[in-house]
Amino acid sequence: MSEPIAVPQPDQSRFDFALRLADNCLVLGQRLAEWCGRGPELEEDMALTNIALDLIGQAQLWFEYASELDAQQRSADALAFFRDQNEFRNVLLVEQPNHDFGYTITRQFYFDSFHYLLLNELVASTDQRVRGISEMAFKEVAYHLRHSTAWVCRLGDGTAESHRRIQQAISDLWCYTGELFAPDTVDAEMFRDRVAPDLSRLQIIWLHQVNSIFKQATLQLPESIWMQTGGKQGAHGESMGYLVGEMQFLRRIYPDAQW
Amino acid sequence: MVNYMSPSRPSLREIWDWLDEVKDPEIPVISVVDLGIVRDVRWNNDEKAYGLVVTVTPTYSGCPANEVIKEDILKALQLHRIDRATVETRLSPAWTSAWISEKGRRQLREYGIVPPIPMASTSLMPQRHLACVAIKSIDAPVVPCPRCDSRDTRMISRFGSTPCKALYVCRVCGEPFDYFKCH
Numbered sequence: 001m002s003e004p005i006a007v008p009q010p011d012q013s014r015f016d017f018a019l020r021l022a023d024n025c026l027v028l029g030q031r032l033a034e035w036c037g038r039g040p041e042l043e044e045d046m047a048l049t050n051i052a053l054d055l056i057g058q059a060q061l062w063f064e065y066a067s068e069l070d071a072q073q074r075s076a077d078a079l080a081f082f083r084d085q086n087e088f089r090n091v092l093l094v095e096q097p098n099h100d101f102g103y104t105i106t107r108q109f110y111f112d113s114f115h116y117l118l119l120n121e122l123v124a125s126t127d128q129r130v131r132g133i134s135e136m137a138f139k140e141v142a143y144h145l146r147h148s149t150a151w152v153c154r155l156g157d158g159t160a161e162s163h164r165r166i167q168q169a170i171s172d173l174w175c176y177t178g179e180l181f182a183p184d185t186v187d188a189e190m191f192r193d194r195v196a197p198d199l200s201r202l203q204i205i206w207l208h209q210v211n212s213i214f215k216q217a218t219l220q221l222p223e224s225i226w227m228q229t230g231g232k233q234g235a236h237g238e239s240m241g242y243l244v245g246e247m248q249f250l251r252r253i254y255p256d257a258q259w
Numbered sequence: 260m261v262n263y264m265s266p267s268r269p270s271l272r273e274i275w276d277w278l279d280e281v282k283d284p285e286i287p288v289i290s291v292v293d294l295g296i297v298r299d300v301r302w303n304n305d306e307k308a309y310g311l312v313v314t315v316t317p318t319y320s321g322c323p324a325n326e327v328i329k330e331d332i333l334k335a336l337q338l339h340r341i342d343r344a345t346v347e348t349r350l351s352p353a354w355t356s357a358w359i360s361e362k363g364r365r366q367l368r369e370y371g372i373v374p375p376i377p378m379a380s381t382s383l384m385p386q387r388h389l390a391c392v393a394i395k396s397i398d399a400p401v402v403p404c405p406r407c408d409s410r411d412t413r414m415i416s417r418f419g420s421t422p423c424k425a426l427y428v429c430r431v432c433g434e435p436f437d438y439f440k441c442h
Binding site: 051053055056057060128133136 | 317321353442
């Protein structure tokens with residue numbers, strides 16, 4: 001006998017899907033927060049930490065949804081602070097270290113441009129919760145994208161040194177862009193249920209658009225190379241461990257602490 | 260304590276007036292009603308869960324004021340002896356700065372924050388080309404100085420002291436000021 005479902009039921013694929021979105025936002029937010037007090041100028045310090053704040057806010061919304069779908073019934077906080085590195089499902093791009101400002105901006109631009117196109121489709125998701133969070137996040141991410149795009153143009157079309165540095169970052173981080181669009185069984189299932197778009201279709205749009213911005217910025221799109229993957233399945237790089245350690249440290253030594 | 264089921268319980272109209280006294284914690288001259296955060300106020304007449312339900316739509320997902328606003332709403336209602344109240348969050352439709360009331364816009368202006376200037380380009384665009392987004396970054400609105408009304412101002416920082424604001428400076432009087440972003 002079927003009853004109308006009022007509360008989300010545990011759903012492994014949808015849980016994984018929400019968790020990946022949450023982890024992308026949380027990890028990138030944490031990376032950006034590392035710039036706090038160290039920005040190249042005061043305005044940029046505020047910009048990077050404002051973007052971090054938006055992303056951590058979005059992560060919270062995705063974690064809350066993931067929590068409702070979780071067969072283990074973990075809370076949003078437990079998902080953020082009590083999972084180990086290999087249980088994180090973010091793409092490798094977002095965990096890459098800040099390095100210099102050119103790297104940070106390039107990582108942000110690669111992610112913002114993907115995030116923007118993705119959310120633009122998720123606002124029409126068949127999943128009402130996904131739709132609601134995406135509607136809110138889309139407006140914030142459009143603003144982030146404006147910021148990172150403007151910097152790509154300024155650094156690319158700036159001095160010889162700024163051009164050299166951002167071009168280096170564009171080439172070095174390129175190998176992490178393939179994973180953004182590499183569908184696995186979770187993505188295929190989400191596409192089948194029209195919860196999420198077809199990632200390979202998004203990639204075509206993304207490539208075309210990123211290329212046109214690089215042209216404006218006098219930058220070169222890297223040649224196709226071997227793409228690193230594995231983040232969405234929990235295989236992360238060495239630097240991720242340090243990030244998780246710093247992010248979770250306080251919560252883990254005081255697990256019952258309250259604000 | 261209020262008798263929730265009685266016909267003499269406070270009217271929704273009165274409650275909206277009380278909520279209008281709850282100020283935004285970051286911009287304490289404007290109320291959460293004038294900011295357009297409070298979307299709905301209703302009585303839940305269900306016997307098991309009777310009480311007041313206030314529905315809010317947050318401005319920005321990471322804004323630290325979100326939690327404070329919820330607490331402040333509940334405190335304000337308690338002052339008026341409504342202690343059976345819940346604050347529900349509604350994400351869709353997403354909050355837009357177009358929901359700020361005329362009164363709210365005036366209060367922002369008087370406080371020295373320029374209220375949002377609607378631009379066709381900042382609303383959801385039909386064409387989603389990234390290059391369009393990029394060009395819009397150069398196409399920032401003309402924001403008049405709240406002190407001297409000069410239109411000769413420039414953006415110093417796209418991000419300000421709170422998620423909802425950007426920082427500008429006036430080229431004529433030299434004064435920096437906040438602009439409430441069109442969102």
